[in-house]
Amino acid sequence: MGEEKKPGWKTVPIGGILLEPGSATKYKTGDWRAFRPVIDTNKCVNCLICWIYCPDGAIKRLEKHVTVDLDYCKGCGICANECPVKAITMIEEKR
Amino acid sequence: MSKLIGLTGDEAIAYAVKQCNVDVVAAYPITPQTIIVEAFSEYVHNGEVKTEFICVESEHSALSACIGASLTGARVFTATSSQGLALMHEMLYIASGLRCPIVMGVVNRALSAPINIHGDHSDMMGSRDCGWIQIYAENVQEAYDWTIQAFRIAEDKKALLPVSVNIDGFILSHALEGVKTLDDKAVDSFVSTRKAEITLDPAKPITVGALCLTDYYFEMKRQQVEAIKESKGVISSVNEAYEQISGRKYGIIDTFGIGDAEVAILCLGSTAGTTKYVADSMRKKGFKVGVIKPWIYRPFPAEEIVKATENLKALIVLDRACSFGAPYNPLCSDVISALYQAERELKVINVVYGLGGRDIAPSDIRGLFEEGLEVSKTGKVNEPVKFVGVRE
Numbered sequence: 001m002g003e004e005k006k007p008g009w010k011t012v013p014i015g016g017i018l019l020e021p022g023s024a025t026k027y028k029t030g031d032w033r034a035f036r037p038v039i040d041t042n043k044c045v046n047c048l049i050c051w052i053y054c055p056d057g058a059i060k061r062l063e064k065h066v067t068v069d070l071d072y073c074k075g076c077g078i079c080a081n082e083c084p085v086k087a088i089t090m091i092e093e094k095r
Numbered sequence: 096m097s098k099l100i101g102l103t104g105d106e107a108i109a110y111a112v113k114q115c116n117v118d119v120v121a122a123y124p125i126t127p128q129t130i131i132v133e134a135f136s137e138y139v140h141n142g143e144v145k146t147e148f149i150c151v152e153s154e155h156s157a158l159s160a161c162i163g164a165s166l167t168g169a170r171v172f173t174a175t176s177s178q179g180l181a182l183m184h185e186m187l188y189i190a191s192g193l194r195c196p197i198v199m200g201v202v203n204r205a206l207s208a209p210i211n212i213h214g215d216h217s218d219m220m221g222s223r224d225c226g227w228i229q230i231y232a233e234n235v236q237e238a239y240d241w242t243i244q245a246f247r248i249a250e251d252k253k254a255l256l257p258v259s260v261n262i263d264g265f266i267l268s269h270a271l272e273g274v275k276t277l278d279d280k281a282v283d284s285f286v287s288t289r290k291a292e293i294t295l296d297p298a299k300p301i302t303v304g305a306l307c308l309t310d311y312y313f314e315m316k317r318q319q320v321e322a323i324k325e326s327k328g329v330i331s332s333v334n335e336a337y338e339q340i341s342g343r344k345y346g347i348i349d350t351f352g353i354g355d356a357e358v359a360i361l362c363l364g365s366t367a368g369t370t371k372y373v374a375d376s377m378r379k380k381g382f383k384v385g386v387i388k389p390w391i392y393r394p395f396p397a398e399e400i401v402k403a404t405e406n407l408k409a410l411i412v413l414d415r416a417c418s419f420g421a422p423y424n425p426l427c428s429d430v431i432s433a434l435y436q437a438e439r440e441l442k443v444i445n446v447v448y449g450l451g452g453r454d455i456a457p458s459d460i461r462g463l464f465e466e467g468l469e470v471s472k473t474g475k476v477n478e479p480v481k482f483v484g485v486r487e
Binding site: 006007008009012013014015016017018019020021023 | 192293
């Protein structure tokens with residue numbers, strides 16, 4: 001994940017209050033991930049089983065195959081486990 | 096017109112709250128605080144106030160309800176003692192963390208076990224680091240005056256912190272005193288109504304109490320550190336404004352005879368009254384003794400205390416609570432830290448007294464002053480922490 005500069009205590013709203021609604025989408029949880037799903041698009045049959053199983057809605061549908069939204073994918077590996085054609089491999093994240 | 100009314104400490108706080116346009120009171124009864132909410136519920140019943148009075152099933156719920164109400168922009172009050180304060184413990188931190196300017200009357204009482212209903216400071220000292228501004232009143236008049244001032248202190252934009260007004264259980268809560276009350280209109284214009292900048296409003300949604308992990312939590316705590324530090328200035332300006340309407344002068348600390356004193360006793364709350372009485376009679380006989388009474392315990396008046404001890408040769412700090420296993424007890428630890436930070440070498444004796452409401456007599460205090468005078472001559476402290484009034 002990018003090393004964005006976060007605001008300091010002098011500028012953030014007091015008391016941990018969030019002043020705009022729906023801001024949870026801005027909270028990129030992808031940096032919790034230890035393993036990243038990599039999809040072999042040649043094997044993927046676009047059955048969408050991974051899309052149904054993903055607990056975080058991080059599988060994105062494309063026309064011929066799926067892809068992963070790495071901003072939110074926490075790397076749980078459920079998609080790889082459920083894939084009937086073994087098109088998803090979990091690869092360790094390295095910095 | 097201001098009137099002189101006979102009120103107990105509890106009644107005086109309830110009377111002050113009645114005059115302060117409080118929107119919501121959520122509270123649970125506990126001795127010796129009960130009379131505050133009992134008296135206030137009578138005002139509600141009689142239609143003397145427009146306050147929403149919420150009956151709850153525990154102190155944890157009382158403060159939870161207060162936090163919710165405070166976040167809507169309401170002016171909120173509650174009161175408790177001892178076990179009730181302990182049960183509120185987690186909500187105390189949430190109130191200060193969410194920056195809810197709640198005012199709470201705390202009638203100080205010993206903590207169990209063994210069970211005891213009388214006055215000592217172990218309840219509030221147990222919640223010492225909860226991020227609340229903490230005020231200690233010496234008598235019923237001060238309880239009344241500080242309660243009114245507390246709302247303006249709490250709600251000031253520079254503070255936005257909860258405030259506890261502490262009075263000693265039974266010694267003040269149940270003692271009848273002639274209280275110089277202010278006219279309703281004078282209090283009304285002094286406290287006005289709360290004007291919150293950020294409130295819960297369906298038209299302008301916000302999120303309160305969101306998860307705040309390693310990336311932001313520290314920043315929120317740093318803000319609280321600054322807010323409570325800044326609140327000292329707020330307290331002083333509120334004191335000045337209050338003097339204008341009441342003629343009574345308050346401050347961060349109160350002192351007696353400190354100008355030429357060589358020995359002083361530093362203590363909180365009602366004991367300062369007895370101590371001033373003893374100091375006064377000793378001064379008449381030529382002993383150079385004085386009294387230092389912090390009105391404000393948090394934010395801790397470090398600079399004020401260091402300045403007040405400038406000419407002293409010995410200082411006796413009275414603690415009405417124990418910090419078990421610590422080198423000194425809560426108040427004295429803070430005093431010694433302040434002196435150390437200012438690079439002051441002053442002989443200090445820490446005295447634990449009055450636990451579970453045990454009385455401290457003028458003769459005990461005279462004995463302590465005499466011991467302090469001895470230390471000021473010899474420069475030697477034999478027992479840095481001692482206990483007065485306990486049977487061997």
